Amino acid sequence: MRPVTEFSDAELTALKEELTLRYEEAKAANLQLNMARGKPSAAQLDLSMELLTFPKSWTLSDGTDARNYGILDGIPECRNLFGELLGIRPEQIIIGGNASLNVMFDTMAFLNMFGTGGEKPWSFCKYEGHPVKFLCPVPGYDRHFTICEELGIEMIPVPLLADGPDMEIVTKLVKEDADIKGIWCVPLHANPQGTCYSDRVVSLLASMETAAPDFRIFWDNAYGVHHIYEEVPLMDILEACKNAGHPDRAYYFFSTSKITFPGAGIALTASSPANIAEIKKHMAAQTIGHDKLNQLRHVQFFQTPERIRQHMQKLADILRPKFDMVLDTLEAELGGSALASWSHPKGGYFVSLDTLPGCAKRTVALAKEAGVTLTGAGATYPYGQDPNDSNIRIAPSYPTPGELEQAVQILVLCIKIAGIDKLLHDRKN
Amino acid sequence: MRPVTEFSDAELTALKEELTLRYEEAKAANLQLNMARGKPSAAQLDLSMELLTFPKSWTLSDGTDARNYGILDGIPECRNLFGELLGIRPEQIIIGGNASLNVMFDTMAFLNMFGTGGEKPWSFCKYEGHPVKFLCPVPGYDRHFTICEELGIEMIPVPLLADGPDMEIVTKLVKEDADIKGIWCVPLHANPQGTCYSDRVVSLLASMETAAPDFRIFWDNAYGVHHIYEEVPLMDILEACKNAGHPDRAYYFFSTSKITFPGAGIALTASSPANIAEIKKHMAAQTIGHDKLNQLRHVQFFQTPERIRQHMQKLADILRPKFDMVLDTLEAELGGSALASWSHPKGGYFVSLDTLPGCAKRTVALAKEAGVTLTGAGATYPYGQDPNDSNIRIAPSYPTPGELEQAVQILVLCIKIAGIDKLLHDRKN
Numbered sequence: 072m073r074p075v076t077e078f079s080d081a082e083l084t085a086l087k088e089e090l091t092l093r094y095e096e097a098k099a100a101n102l103q104l105n106m107a108r109g110k111p112s113a114a115q116l117d118l119s120m121e122l123l124t125f126p127k128s129w130t131l132s133d134g135t136d137a138r139n140y141g142i143l144d145g146i147p148e149c150r151n152l153f154g155e156l157l158g159i160r161p162e163q164i165i166i167g168g169n170a171s172l173n174v175m176f177d178t179m180a181f182l183n184m185f186g187t188g189g190e191k192p193w194s195f196c197k198y199e200g201h202p203v204k205f206l207c208p209v210p211g212y213d214r215h216f217t218i219c220e221e222l223g224i225e226m227i228p229v230p231l232l233a234d235g236p237d238m239e240i241v242t243k244l245v246k247e248d249a250d251i252k253g254i255w256c257v258p259l260h261a262n263p264q265g266t267c268y269s270d271r272v273v274s275l276l277a278s279m280e281t282a283a284p285d286f287r288i289f290w291d292n293a294y295g296v297h298h299i300y301e302e303v304p305l306m307d308i309l310e311a312c313k314n315a316g317h318p319d320r321a322y323y324f325f326s327t328s329k330i331t332f333p334g335a336g337i338a339l340t341a342s343s344p345a346n347i348a349e350i351k352k353h354m355a356a357q358t359i360g361h362d363k364l365n366q367l368r369h370v371q372f373f374q375t376p377e378r379i380r381q382h383m384q385k386l387a388d389i390l391r392p393k394f395d396m397v398l399d400t401l402e403a404e405l406g407g408s409a410l411a412s413w414s415h416p417k418g419g420y421f422v423s424l425d426t427l428p429g430c431a432k433r434t435v436a437l438a439k440e441a442g443v444t445l446t447g448a449g450a451t452y453p454y455g456q457d458p459n460d461s462n463i464r465i466a467p468s469y470p471t472p473g474e475l476e477q478a479v480q481i482l483v484l485c486i487k488i489a490g491i492d493k494l495l496h497d498r499k500n
Numbered sequence: 501m502r503p504v505t506e507f508s509d510a511e512l513t514a515l516k517e518e519l520t521l522r523y524e525e526a527k528a529a530n531l532q533l534n535m536a537r538g539k540p541s542a543a544q545l546d547l548s549m550e551l552l553t554f555p556k557s558w559t560l561s562d563g564t565d566a567r568n569y570g571i572l573d574g575i576p577e578c579r580n581l582f583g584e585l586l587g588i589r590p591e592q593i594i595i596g597g598n599a600s601l602n603v604m605f606d607t608m609a610f611l612n613m614f615g616t617g618g619e620k621p622w623s624f625c626k627y628e629g630h631p632v633k634f635l636c637p638v639p640g641y642d643r644h645f646t647i648c649e650e651l652g653i654e655m656i657p658v659p660l661l662a663d664g665p666d667m668e669i670v671t672k673l674v675k676e677d678a679d680i681k682g683i684w685c686v687p688l689h690a691n692p693q694g695t696c697y698s699d700r701v702v703s704l705l706a707s708m709e710t711a712a713p714d715f716r717i718f719w720d721n722a723y724g725v726h727h728i729y730e731e732v733p734l735m736d737i738l739e740a741c742k743n744a745g746h747p748d749r750a751y752y753f754f755s756t757s758k759i760t761f762p763g764a765g766i767a768l769t770a771s772s773p774a775n776i777a778e779i780k781k782h783m784a785a786q787t788i789g790h791d792k793l794n795q796l797r798h799v800q801f802f803q804t805p806e807r808i809r810q811h812m813q814k815l816a817d818i819l820r821p822k823f824d825m826v827l828d829t830l831e832a833e834l835g836g837s838a839l840a841s842w843s844h845p846k847g848g849y850f851v852s853l854d855t856l857p858g859c860a861k862r863t864v865a866l867a868k869e870a871g872v873t874l875t876g877a878g879a880t881y882p883y884g885q886d887p888n889d890s891n892i893r894i895a896p897s898y899p900t901p902g903e904l905e906q907a908v909q910i911l912v913l914c915i916k917i918a919g920i921d922k923l924l925h926d927r928k929n
Contacts, residue, residue: 108569116567123555123793138545140537140762168597169791176786180609184623184651194613198627214785221785222613333569335793356643356650357605362598362791364552364764 074409102442104478109420126367137363149366156376171326171338190285206254210451226453235272249282260294263423263464265416277311298418410490437485503838531871533907538849555796578795585805600755600767619714635683639880655882664701678711689723692852692893694845706740727847839919866914
């Protein structure tokens with residue numbers, strides 16, 4: 072398709088009529104398709120069914136009966152397995168409950184209630200009229216933003232560039248403003264663009280000067296082993312922080328939510344020895360320990376990091392054709408049209424798409440009306456406010472291939488209709 | 501044994517010598533026995549092994565795939581089962597993670613961070629120099645006290661009488677002091693005395709006038725179906741609060757920790773519709789939902805409330821001989837001696853024993869030296885401070901019957917030695 076900007080008004084109007092006809096046909100089909108959330112498909116989940124046959128034994132290497140109380144930071148077998156997978160020392164890992172979101176919320180809540188490193192509780196800053204602020208690379212993950220919003224932490228959007236957050240802006244802000252106490256990062260196959268952080272960005276995040284002594288990086292490596300097209304390396308943030316003289320700067324999060332069963336997996340946090348000791352002290356008041364049988368279930372099912380990687384390859388084999396279909400369709404239908412641009416992820420769960428400015432909400436609404444549920448427009452921005460109203464997150468994983476094909480065709484149709492309407496409207500004014 | 505107070509000095513000294521000899525023999529045996537925590541025994545855990553063969557299907561009645569994301573407040577099947585068991589409407593129940601301790605901590609943390617019913621966050625009270633206070637019936641559960649201590653909530657001990665907290669003291673305190681914003685209650689087979697709350701006490705707790713509008717009862721019904729000798733009824737606290745015009749006063753907690761596998765079970769909270777809505781709002785920022793497969797595992801294993809009760813009977817059959825042994829030995833060895841008094845629980849996990857004043861720490865230390873680990877003396881009081889230094893919590897569940905017999909004999913020996921030493925010392929001064 073040639074750029075719509077080169078179309079005459081008459082051509083645009085004619086095209087719009089044709090598209091509207093096809094849109095009405097789509098609506099009449101009464102479809103119910105969902106591309107809203109990054110949910111694994113049933114086919115992916117089926118690959119983990121054997122997990123449910125474990126644990127087959129429950130006496131741990133140290134003699135502990137995993138069926139009973141105990142072990143605050145997770146069974147050694149589990150910390151070893153994921154430590155080896157992620158290149159983190161097991162003693163710097165705490166296995167959490169069933170989801171990293173919960174671990175992230177609790178970590179933020181602990182900072183809110185207790186502070187860290189001898190600094191005052193972050194809630195105290197709010198009480199004193201200087202609420203804590205967090206940097207949020209955008210577009211980003213809506214549930215990160217919800218944690219901040221719920222805890223009264225002000226969010227400052229910063230652009231996410233091709234190799235990570237815009238470090239020129241980030242380094243300047245954190246140096247100047249002591250209320251800025253952290254940044255959200257999804258360093259590999261970021262939600263939603265698929266961005267992977269370069270070594271340069273990781274080094275800068277670890278070494279940059281911050282006005283707040285208790286500045287913290289929330290390193291949500293949700294897609295750390297979720298490569299689809301290409302394995303992408305990632306610099307070790309904990310090591311980088313340590314080497315830069317800021318050993319306590321980063322909390323690392325990871326989970327098996329998109330490895331085995333979302334909500335029935337295990338999550339972990341990793342950090343410096345001082346941070347881990349601090350978290351364990353708070354945790355000791357909160358729990359006797361998380362679900363050791365589920366930890367053991369995962370250990371006995373996977374056995375080795377290598378087998379986790381093989382499992383991820385099988386999942387990638389299911390996801391790849393779906394991503395291919397989305398990307399190929401976008402290229403075939405919108406390539407060169409100037410109506411949209413989109414990301415080309417190497418892994419993760421999403422494609423990030425930008426419509427013409429002011430067209431995202433309309434596009435999502437049109438799709439909804441035609442039976443295709445997308446992530447709400449604006450959800451990828453703090454407070455749900457996309458200043459350009461242009462970003463749409465596409466989640467290709469959950470629908471079947473057949474459903475996905477229908478859904479993407481409808482999405483494309485809606486992008487075109489919304490975009491052409493906008494153009495015609497702009498030309499009139 | 502006749503009262504030691506009637507013994508002459510010479511008699512006491514002779515008795516002491518004999519006991520010390522036996523104590524040295526016990527020490528020489530190098531035992532390693534543990535009566536410290538309320539842990540189920542391996543024999544109890546063995547009764548739940550079939551649980552691990554579930555779930556055998558994962559499509560919920562509403563069509564949800566329980567293997568995937570979703571359902572914030574727990575699968576309906578699970579809320580129905582435990583709602584029926586406990587006489588609580590399913591829509592007033594939220595299924596939590598693997599332990600009620602975590603749910604209790606989080607509930608208290610939410611109050612701390614967000615407040616409730618439009619009142620200010622409890623952490624703000626602390627910043628304003630008026631820290632929130634909680635009433636703690638004593639002796640009580642150490643982990644309740646740890647939650648308060650960690651969150652900076654001041655604890656006021658109130659006596660636990662035969663049918664519940666001393667309501668004369670409680671009603672007076674909560675009426676006068678607006679900083680008192682709650683009370684911990686273990687209403688059935690209380691930890692450690694086995695006390696069961698009478699209808700009179702429950703009614704008073706529900707109806708009493710409190711200076712704090714956001715006064716809350718933390719109703720930890722940990723032993724709600726854990727009857728050993730006798731089924732004890734309990735008045736419905738949520739209904740009582742509602743009827744008394746304080747619908748939002750109570751949070752109800754329960755878990756399967758001592759029903760199936762501690763740490764690999766499920767927990768729940770129940771409260772008024774307004775409180776549940778408030779908690780769900782906070783929870784929505786914390787999690788997408790807890791482990792649905794483990795919820796389903798429990799539902800498919802138990803199927804009906806009746807089968808849970810039958811399961812509890814089997815567990816009671818294992819626990820009863822242990823409680824018999826402890827109570828019989830205490831009676832045989834210490835009955836009439838005036839050296840100790842103890843509770844006669846009808847269920848739960850503990851026997852509460854009081855030594856002569858000033859003898860608990862010494863007794864626990866003596867036992868430790870002879871290889872018997874008991875709950876630390878003082879642990880049953882806020883801040884670990886038993887003003888009389890007399891209370892010891894006995895947990896008979898974990899050791900095998902053979903180990904338990906040895907452990908109780910040593911405990912009795914230590915109680916006698918510490919008591920007689922104290923008497924002799926007092927007579928000298």
